[in-house]
Amino acid sequence: MMRGRRELDGLDAEIRHHIDEEIKENLARGMAPDEARRAALLKFGSVTRAKEDARGVWVSRWCEDLWSDLKYGARGLLRSPGLTLGVVIAFACGIGVNTAMFSVVNGWLFRPLAVPDPEQIAVLASVQEGRRDALISYPNFEDLRAQSGSAFSDVFAFAFRIAGLNAAGVTRQFVVGAVSGNYFAGLRVDAAYGRVFRPGEGETSGDNALVVVSYGYWKRQLGGDLSVIGRPVAVNGKQATIIGIAPESFQGTLFGFPLDGYVTLNTFASSRNLLDRSSRGLNVLGRRKPGVTLKEAQASIDVIAQRLAHEYPDSNEGVAIRVIPESSARPVPLVANFVRAIASLFLFLPALVLLMACLNVTGIILARGEVRSREMAIRSSLGGGRGRLIRQLLAETLLLSAFGSLAGIVLGALCVRVAGNYVQRLFTSASNYSVSMDAGLDGRVFAYALLCAVTATGLTGLWPGLRASRVDLRGLLPGGGAGNPPSGRRMYKALVIVQLAGSAVLLVVSALFVRSVDQARRIDLGFDPRNVVAVMVDPGQLGYDSLRTNALYRDLRERLRAIPGVQSVGIAQTVPLTFLASATPVYVDGMAPPMGQTTPSVSFNIVDENYLKTMRTPIMSGRGIEQIDVQSRPNVAVINETMARRLWPNATPIGKRFSLHHPGGERFEIVGVAKDGQYKYFTSEPQSFFYVPTSQSSPSARTIVIRTGPSPESTMPLIRDAVQALEPNLLISNLMTMEQVTQGPAGFFLLSMAATLSGFIGLLGLGLAVVGTYGVVAYDVNRREREFGIRMALGAEQRSIQRLVLVEGARMAAAGVGAGLLVALIAKKGIERLLVGVSSADPLIYAAVCAALIGVVLVASYLPARHGARMNPVDALRGD
Amino acid sequence: MSTKRSRDRIELLQGTLDLLILRTLLFGPTHGHAIAKAIERTSEDVLQVEQGSLYPALHRLIKRGWISADEGTSENNRRAKFYRLTAKGRRQLQVETSKWDKVAAAIARILRPKEDLAS
Numbered sequence: 001m002m003r004g005r006r007e008l009d010g011l012d013a014e015i016r017h018h019i020d021e022e023i024k025e026n027l028a029r030g031m032a033p034d035e036a037r038r039a040a041l042l043k044f045g046s047v048t049r050a051k052e053d054a055r056g057v058w059v060s061r062w063c064e065d066l067w068s069d070l071k072y073g074a075r076g077l078l079r080s081p082g083l084t085l086g087v088v089i090a091f092a093c094g095i096g097v098n099t100a101m102f103s104v105v106n107g108w109l110f111r112p113l114a115v116p117d118p119e120q121i122a123v124l125a126s127v128q129e130g131r132r133d134a135l136i137s138y139p140n141f142e143d144l145r146a147q148s149g150s151a152f153s154d155v156f157a158f159a160f161r162i163a164g165l166n167a168a169g170v171t172r173q174f175v176v177g178a179v180s181g182n183y184f185a186g187l188r189v190d191a192a193y194g195r196v197f198r199p200g201e202g203e204t205s206g207d208n209a210l211v212v213v214s215y216g217y218w219k220r221q222l223g224g225d226l227s228v229i230g231r232p233v234a235v236n237g238k239q240a241t242i243i244g245i246a247p248e249s250f251q252g253t254l255f256g257f258p259l260d261g262y263v264t265l266n267t268f269a270s271s272r273n274l275l276d277r278s279s280r281g282l283n284v285l286g287r288r289k290p291g292v293t294l295k296e297a298q299a300s301i302d303v304i305a306q307r308l309a310h311e312y313p314d315s316n317e318g319v320a321i322r323v324i325p326e327s328s329a330r331p332v333p334l335v336a337n338f339v340r341a342i343a344s345l346f347l348f349l350p351a352l353v354l355l356m357a358c359l360n361v362t363g364i365i366l367a368r369g370e371v372r373s374r375e376m377a378i379r380s381s382l383g384g385g386r387g388r389l390i391r392q393l394l395a396e397t398l399l400l401s402a403f404g405s406l407a408g409i410v411l412g413a414l415c416v417r418v419a420g421n422y423v424q425r426l427f428t429s430a431s432n433y434s435v436s437m438d439a440g441l442d443g444r445v446f447a448y449a450l451l452c453a454v455t456a457t458g459l460t461g462l463w464p465g466l467r468a469s470r471v472d473l474r475g476l477l478p479g480g481g482a483g484n485p486p487s488g489r490r491m492y493k494a495l496v497i498v499q500l501a502g503s504a505v506l507l508v509v510s511a512l513f514v515r516s517v518d519q520a521r522r523i524d525l526g527f528d529p530r531n532v533v534a535v536m537v538d539p540g541q542l543g544y545d546s547l548r549t550n551a552l553y554r555d556l557r558e559r560l561r562a563i564p565g566v567q568s569v570g571i572a573q574t575v576p577l578t579f580l581a582s583a584t585p586v587y588v589d590g591m592a593p594p595m596g597q598t599t600p601s602v603s604f605n606i607v608d609e610n611y612l613k614t615m616r617t618p619i620m621s622g623r624g625i626e627q628i629d630v631q632s633r634p635n636v637a638v639i640n641e642t643m644a645r646r647l648w649p650n651a652t653p654i655g656k657r658f659s660l661h662h663p664g665g666e667r668f669e670i671v672g673v674a675k676d677g678q679y680k681y682f683t684s685e686p687q688s689f690f691y692v693p694t695s696q697s698s699p700s701a702r703t704i705v706i707r708t709g710p711s712p713e714s715t716m717p718l719i720r721d722a723v724q725a726l727e728p729n730l731l732i733s734n735l736m737t738m739e740q741v742t743q744g745p746a747g748f749f750l751l752s753m754a755a756t757l758s759g760f761i762g763l764l765g766l767g768l769a770v771v772g773t774y775g776v777v778a779y780d781v782n783r784r785e786r787e788f789g790i791r792m793a794l795g796a797e798q799r800s801i802q803r804l805v806l807v808e809g810a811r812m813a814a815a816g817v818g819a820g821l822l823v824a825l826i827a828k829k830g831i832e833r834l835l836v837g838v839s840s841a842d843p844l845i846y847a848a849v850c851a852a853l854i855g856v857v858l859v860a861s862y863l864p865a866r867h868g869a870r871m872n873p874v875d876a877l878r879g880d
Numbered sequence: 881m882s883t884k885r886s887r888d889r890i891e892l893l894q895g896t897l898d899l900l901i902l903r904t905l906l907f908g909p910t911h912g913h914a915i916a917k918a919i920e921r922t923s924e925d926v927l928q929v930e931q932g933s934l935y936p937a938l939h940r941l942i943k944r945g946w947i948s949a950d951e952g953t954s955e956n957n958r959r960a961k962f963y964r965l966t967a968k969g970r971r972q973l974q975v976e977t978s979k980w981d982k983v984a985a986a987i988a989r990i991l992r993p994k995e996d997l998a999s
Contacts, residue, residue, distance in 0.1 A: 007942055007949065014912055014961050015935065021913040022931070045932035053936035057943055 011054055019044055069395035077399060083368060084400065086771075087361050091404020091456060092411055093764060094357030097350040098452045099412030100419075101757075103445040105343045108256075109330055110444060114249040115187045117287075121253075121326040122294070124155065124284040124301060125333035128319045131583070131601050134333040135280040137315070138265070138273065141180070144284060144304055144321070151292045151300040154186030157282040160254050161268060162701075162733060164541025165211075165221075165261070166234040167242075171542055171729045172221050174235065175260045177252050178268050184212075186287050187253070194229040194244030202264020205274065209240035213261040215248040221260075235267050237543015253285060255331040278315040278661070285326065298323045314662065338833070342754065345831060349506060349761045354452055356502045356765055358459040360772040363495050365397065365460060367779045390462075397461030405453035412449070413441055423753075492776050493808075497816040500857065503769035504820025504849055509831060510762030511845045512838055513755040519837030520751055523684065526640075526677010527576065527615035529738035533706045533716055534575050536734035537723065540700030549700050552727065556704065559722045565709035570611030571694065575703045575738065577747040581605060581680045581689075587663045588647055588656070602643060602688045603679055606697055612638070612674065614707045615738075622654045622672030629671075629693040636693065637668040641676045643688035668692065681746035684836040705738070712737045751836060770856050777809055778864040785871060792873040801869040802862075809861030813854045820853075821846055897937045899980060902965065902973040905947060909964035912938065938963060946972050 019040050026036035044050070077084045112118035124144060125134030136144070136157070145155040158177035165174035177183075181201035190196060192215055202210050211233060213222065222228050228242050240263060252259030265274070273279050288297050305321040324333055331339060376389060537556075539549050553571055560569045574580040583601040605611075609627040612619070620641060629636050637658075644653040653673060659665040679689050708715040716735060723732055736744075743749060781788075788801050824846075838845075904910070904918045915938075916931045941947045946969030952962035965973070 007939060010961065011935065015932075017911075017958060017960055018913040018916070018931065025917075043931055045930040047932065050932035050935045053933070054939045057936055057939040 008055060008058065011051060015044075015047055015050065066391070066395060069392050070399060072392065073396035073399050077396060080368075083364060087364055087400045088404045088407060090357040090360045090768065090771075091401055091453075092407035093768070094350075094354035094456060095405050095408025095449060095452050096411035096415065097353050097761060097764065098347075099409050099441075099445060099449045100415040101346050101350045102448045103412065103416050103441055104419075105347060106442070106444050106448070109339070109343055110327065111442070113187075113253065113326060114251070115189055117188070117290075118326065120153075120288045120290070121187070122286050122288055122297060123324045123326055123329040123333050124286055125322050125324055125329065126280065126319050127322050129600065133280070133583075134283070136282050136284045136321070137277050137280045138282060139275065139277045140280075140308060140316070141282050141284050143308060144286075144301070145180075145182075147304045147307075148286065148300055151289060151297040152286040153289045154182055155284060155286040156180045156183040156186035157265075157284045158183060158253060158262075159265075159268070159281050159283065160257070162538070162541075163236045163263075163268075164538070164731060166237075166542070167222065167228070167231065171731065173260075173541070173731050173733065174217075175257060176235070177254060177259050177262050178265050179262050180265055180282075183262065186285070187250075188287075189247065189250050191244035192247045193226055194242075196244055196246070197262070197264060202266050203274070205266050207264065207266055209235065209238055209267040210264045211235065211240050211242045211261055211267075212244045212246055212263075213242060214246050214251065214259055216251075216258065217260040218245045234543060235263055236540050238267055240264075240267060253283070253326075277312055286323070294323060294325065341831075342750070342834060345509075345834070346754075346757060349509060349758060352502050352506055353761055353765050353768070354456060355459075356499050356768045356772070358456050359495050359499045359502075360768050360775070361397075361400070361456075361460045362463060363492070363772055363776050363779075365393075366463075366492075366495075367775070394457075394461045397457055401453055401457040401460070405449065405456075408453075409441075409446075409449050416441075489780065492780055493812055496773050496776050496812045497819065499769045499772045500813060500816025500853060501820035501823065503765045504817045504853055505824045505827070506758075506762045506765035507849045507852065508821065508824040508845060510755070510758035511849060512831065512835055512842065513751070513758045515842065515845065516835045516838045517748065517751045517755040520682065520684070520748055523837065524675070524677065525576070525742065526675050527617045527738075529742050531708050531710060531712050532615065532738040533708060533712045533719060534734065534736060534738055534741060535704045535706070535719055535723065535732060536701065537704070537730055537732055538701035539727070539730060541731060542727070542729055544700060546698040546700070550698055552730075553702060553704075555726055556723065559726055560704065560706055560719060563706075563715060563718045563722060565715055567707045567709070568610055568614045569707075570614035570705045571608045571702050572611045572705065573606040573699045573702055575615075575705060575741060576678050576680075577682060577741050577744065578703075579681055579746045584660050585662075586647075586658050586660060586690075587665070588658045589667070600688075602690060604690045604692060606694050606699060607691050608694045611705065612691065614705050616707075617677065618675040620673045620675055621652070622670070624672055624674070625691055625693050630695050632695070635666055635668045635696070636671045637690050638672040638674050639670055639690040640674050640688065642686040643690055644673050646688055678747075682748060682751070682836075701733075703734075754834065766852075766856070769853070770860055773809070773812075773857050774860040774863070777805065777861040778867070781805060781864040781868040784868070788868050788871070789873040789875075798869040802865045805861055805865035805868055806858060809857050809865075810854065813857035816857075817850050817853045821850065896980075897933065898941060899973070899976045901934070901937060901941060901963075902946060902969055902976065905963055905965040905969070906973065909950070909952070909962045911952070911960040911962055915963065941969070944972075945969070 022040035022043060023036045026039050027033065031039065041047075113121060115121065123134070124136065126136050126140075127134070138157075141155070141157050148155050156179065158179040161176050161178055163174045163176050164171045166172075179197065181197045181203055182199035184190070184196035185199050191212065194212075196212055197210060201207065213228070218224060218228070229244060231242050233240055233242055246262065252262070273281070286297070288294075301321050301323050305316075305319065308316040309319060322333075328340075379389060379392075539552050544552065557569050557571060560566060573582070581603040583603040585600065586602045607625055609625055609630050612624045619638070622638070625636070625638055628634075639647075639653060647653065647658070648656060653670045656670050657667040658670070659667045674691065676686055677689075679687050706712075706715070706719060716737075720732060720735060723730060741747060743752070788796075791801060792798075900919050901915055904915050904922075907918075910918070912934055913931075916934050938947070938949075941963075942949060946966060947963050948966050949961045949963050951959060953959060
């Protein structure tokens with residue numbers, strides 16, 4: 001452009017000079033001055049065109065034309081502000097919903113780890129029948145690391161722990177990854193200050209325990225003081241040294257939880273844990289060598305897994321190890337598919353909304369195009385080419401979609417921020433650790449929004465453009481253009497039908513989710529969450545041994561019992577719906593697992609004599625865990641109904657025995673059967689579960705459940721005070737009512753989120769369908785005024801005209817809803833497993849959606865029908 | 881007005897104007913009007929250049945880097961833009977000329993088969 005400007009400078013003078021020369025020459029040939037000038041100009045041709053064309057060499061003509069199209073379009077749109085606003089709102093809704101949903105999905109699933117070449121990082125997940133975690137034992141990890149050199153440049157591991165970090169006498173909560181020495185080397189992350197762990201460091205119990213703190217934790221909790229490097233601290237009471245600060249961008253490899261820091265593996269693990277092949281506690285990751293495909297990596301890991309299964313059948317029989325790209329293994333490897341299914345559903349639904357918004361806008365623009373057929377005819381007769389007219393219309397759509405998209409992106413970002421804050425509050429409210437809901441706008445979100453906008457523009461602009469520019473010059477004649485080409489009406493009907501079909505799909509999906517939540521809330525939890533407060537503490541964070549831990553819980557129970565209004569206090573390792581229960585293989589005397597399979601794991605809880613009573617978990621037969629069990633440590637257990645049914649389908653389980661961990665392990669006698677309920681996380685499938693008394697094991701982290709009077713919230717501050725009065729340094733990692741727990745991430749949260757979102761999207765779709773249908777029917781009635789006038793003049797009654805319009809509306813509704821329900825039925829497979837207690841072919845839902853949509857369409861066409869029937873036939877016939 | 885009558889004149893083929901400009905500039909830098917005259921003269925007034933179209937063509941050639949423009953003084957002491965062939969333009973002229981020869985020969989063969997030429 002700049003260069004062009006310089007070259008074009010003086011073009012005028014040059015042309016003048018040229019013509020002067022020509023005149024001079026002509027004069028020299030003996031022409032009269034007038035004649036000489038005329039001949040020169042004639043010979044030169046159009047000066048304007050020469051200048052334009054020269055300009056056109058430098059400045060694309062197309063651009064200039066587009067600019068004028070845009071200017072003209074903007075003027076036109078300002079002349080009909082109502083229409084403009086409607087279209088912009090439709091676009092904003094469509095693109096806003098898509099931007100918002102995509103930015104959430106993007107933040108959760110697509111954003112790569114903040115490490116170099118993140119696509120090389122893969123998760124090595126152990127897969128075993130009956131187990132849902134993908135964890136790997138340290139000895140297996142060591143073998144994987146040593147033998148996978150052909151495909152992986154590094155294989156490293158971390159275990160997640162909520163610990164206490166004591167620096168300068170104060171204990172603070174410390175959410176850490178206990179990591180293998182080569183963790184940072186494998187990720188290729190270097191320290192911001194100090195150093196990170198070196199390969200091999202801290203993996204034997206004799207070594208010193210080392211700490212790398214995250215940048216955020218260092219700034220927030222340690223005052224951003226560089227002198228912390230080299231300082232001795234205690235992690236859960238164990239001496240350790242801070243050796244470095246991780247870079248700000250790196251927050252660890254645990255999905256959803258930014259880590260406060262990293263410690264060497266020997267910080268928590270006893271030497272026994274590091275040697276035990278069946279104690280699975282590590283998340284293992286690897287960095288693929290450049291050029292090694294996923295398939296090749298998987299093949300090399302398969303060989304190792306087979307070797308391990310052969311050499312150590314006790315722990316490794318039937319265990320496969322899958323190589324999953326890190327980005328496909330979120331939030332945790334083996335449920336990633338489920339999350340992906342939800343994510344794609346929630347990308348698909350907004351796409352459907354956008355499609356409907358587009359159809360809506362198309363309808364509006366088409367109608368406007370017909371109104372403007374006169375303008376088009378005039379422009380065409382004045383020499384406007386067809387391409388030029390299409391471009392003019394495209395330019396207008398471009399303007400509309402540009403404003404709409406902009407509004408949509410802003411709207412979407414706003415929604416995400418509001419919703420994100422809400423979710424963050426919900427997750428973080430009562431616990432001390434934060435959850436990252438990183439759903440900000442980044443390049444990918446903008447690219448997606450842009451893609452949506454471009455698609456929407458193309459969809460809405462081109463078709464009406466093509467149509468409106470197929471100009472009929474007869475439109476210029478008086479009364480012309482008011483005709484009623486049947487092809488046009490077919491198209492309008494198609495528009496309405498597709499919109500209704502889309503709306504039907506959206507409504508079915510959202511109704512399924514809403515009903516699903518409703519059903520889920522009716523499922524028996526197996527305990528009574530009302531008026532129960534749960535407190536999670538871990539004296540291990542202060543370095544307590546098991547003796548002091550037991551004493552602390554004893555004292556704590558007495559103090560909590562003394563709070564007015566408290567009815568009972570129970571203590572357990574975990575409470576339901578917190579993701580927290582552990583699991584172990586269960587071996588029954590005389591029952592061997594099928595060949596080639598290891599014994600399935602069963603989740604369990606370690607409870608005192610008051611836990612089941614406090615939670616009001618009914619005992620169906622036998623007895624619960626009693627005081628005597630807790631004091632004298634007999635090997636007793638209470639199992640749930642599902643476990644009883646699965647293991648002893650034809651006999652009473654009371655008095656039967658099973659052993660834990662390995663076939664020859666200690667035997668437990670079953671003394672009772674408890675009612676089924678919900679355990680680790682909410683699911684509609686029955687789960688096996690059992691309880692053993694606290695005398696069996698003394699986990700340092702436990703949850704105290706307190707049944708209070710009618711308002712548990714008012715007791716919560718007293719509970720906090722009681723804990724702090726006993727041990728001021730003890731961190732309460734969670735203090736919430738059990739009802740809050742049931743609404744949490746392991747409870748109904750995902751379902752209610754899905755229901756809220758899909759309900760919102762469904763209503764949006766319904767709204768768009770109503771507006772779209774109303775618009776098209778009203779427009780159609782307007783165009784048919786003449787026809788109605790004739791009918792009425794020939795003796796048709798008002799009512800029959802109304803019926804004409806209504807029947808047509810009902811027909812469109814039936815076709816649209818029918819098609820939509822068909823699509824929903826076909827697509828039901830996709831959402832079936834996301835639902836609880838509802839069949840995706842639930843007839844009630846289909847009937848309700850049908851009725852709702854047909855009703856809405858009838859109302860949307862009744863108003864125009866009444867208008868059509870009320871007009872004066874004479875007016876209609878007179879026309880222009 | 882030209883000395884030849886209109887019907888003897890031939891409108892320029894698309895793109896040939898560029899070639900002719902390059903060829904004209906081979907003799908040295910000159911200004912727009914002189915280029916137009918030179919083309920007319922050397923073709924003995926058979927080729928008609930609509931003089932206006934000369935200027936877009938000149939700009940096209942500048943953009944491609946085949947010619948360059950400098951301020952200069954014309955023969956009758958007026959300031960004017962002088963166009964000059966660049967090295968790149970010189971090479972291009974060779975390419976275009978040989979291409980033109982081939983095309984012309986091919987067209988000649990089609991329009992006038994051998995026996996026709998012999999007669």
